[in-house]
Amino acid sequence: MTLFFSDPEFHTALAAELPGNSRRELPGIGWLSGHDLSQTPHLAFARQTLPQAIETQAASINAWADRLIDAVASILPDDQPWHLHFWPEYGEGRAGLHRCELIRTAMRERMKKRRRHLLRSLNEEEMPFTPTTSLVQCFLTSPEAGWLSVSIAPRPHELRAILSPFNRGFIPWAEDKAAPSRAFGKVIESEMRLGRQIAAGETVVDLGASPGSWSYVALQRGARVTAIDRSELREDLMRNPRLHFETADAFKYKPPQTVDWLICDVIAAPQRSIDLLLEWLRERRMRHFIVTIKFKGDDEYSLLSQLKQLAPPLCSDFRLTRLHANKNEVCAFGSSRAKA
Ligand SMILES: C[S@@+](CC[C@H](N)C(=O)[O-])C[C@H]1O[C@@H](n2cnc3c(N)ncnc32)[C@H](O)[C@@H]1O
Numbered sequence: 001m002t003l004f005f006s007d008p009e010f011h012t013a014l015a016a017e018l019p020g021n022s023r024r025e026l027p028g029i030g031w032l033s034g035h036d037l038s039q040t041p042h043l044a045f046a047r048q049t050l051p052q053a054i055e056t057q058a059a060s061i062n063a064w065a066d067r068l069i070d071a072v073a074s075i076l077p078d079d080q081p082w083h084l085h086f087w088p089e090y091g092e093g094r095a096g097l098h099r100c101e102l103i104r105t106a107m108r109e110r111m112k113k114r115r116r117h118l119l120r121s122l123n124e125e126e127m128p129f130t131p132t133t134s135l136v137q138c139f140l141t142s143p144e145a146g147w148l149s150v151s152i153a154p155r156p157h158e159l160r161a162i163l164s165p166f167n168r169g170f171i172p173w174a175e176d177k178a179a180p181s182r183a184f185g186k187v188i189e190s191e192m193r194l195g196r197q198i199a200a201g202e203t204v205v206d207l208g209a210s211p212g213s214w215s216y217v218a219l220q221r222g223a224r225v226t227a228i229d230r231s232e233l234r235e236d237l238m239r240n241p242r243l244h245f246e247t248a249d250a251f252k253y254k255p256p257q258t259v260d261w262l263i264c265d266v267i268a269a270p271q272r273s274i275d276l277l278l279e280w281l282r283e284r285r286m287r288h289f290i291v292t293i294k295f296k297g298d299d300e301y302s303l304l305s306q307l308k309q310l311a312p313p314l315c316s317d318f319r320l321t322r323l324h325a326n327k328n329e330v331c332a333f334g335s336s337r338a339k340a
Pocket of ligand 1: 207208209210211212214215230231248249250266267268
């Protein structure tokens, strides 16, 4: 069974994305489904996915440590990196977190004695999956019960559209008080999930750019930015020699040549943002993209099915996710098939 996590307010939205009647609700957590993952490569409202979820019980900290070791020993490929995501889904406060920390420590201690090679290849950094990364996920629903999932390489990389490299699918809020607004967190989070940052010297078109947080990130990275909006950006950004501002309609703007990045956070009806992204992809106007699709209510989410169907063939990497930094919106991000 596959377990899909959802944020409570998007629980129903995720259910609507999971086809068929085979799903079972795990209250407060998400949905358990027997669905073939190759049929649902894009689930915008899944916070995290456990591809091989198995219900598990263990009576003590050491018993949990043994469960984890038994689950991976003789299964993980030798000398290839693996990640462990481990978190509590019960109670309030620190008790569950503390228990998870104790179990992790017990697991490491036991591995030191019996399975040193496993400990050597345990990678504690949260980073995008490569084709050689395996992933072990475990969460506790009480001190003695939980769910466990082991995904052997290259599965985590293959499932990267719905499998977050971050524990529980949460990315810590990016902090930068000098940015014009908190919206910059969406760019940072997309970059972290892609494992690719806007780079120095790259060209960026920022549609709906004002007051300028997304342009701010691109400028900080050393990129050259064309910012399109009806209102100007914050004054210091307008003075930046690498920023070119145009008062124009985001939906009419066309770059004179292929750019490295389209970043677009324009406030518009979702279908307009979807059409804009598809047009840019079809015309191969950008190599990489981050585009927000904003919703007014909760009755527009089904518009995403068109994007899920039409965008992936136009992309070498396509993600559609409600980021941690998103409110009632999702972000489409990835790389197009335009030449590098
Ligand atoms: C959410 S704000 C963008 C915030 C920006 N990403 C930031 O981080 O500062 C949306 C922007 O889209 C702009 N906008 C809306 N419709 C537009 C259009 N048709 N053409 C250009 N800009 C538009 C608005 O003026 C507004 O500044």
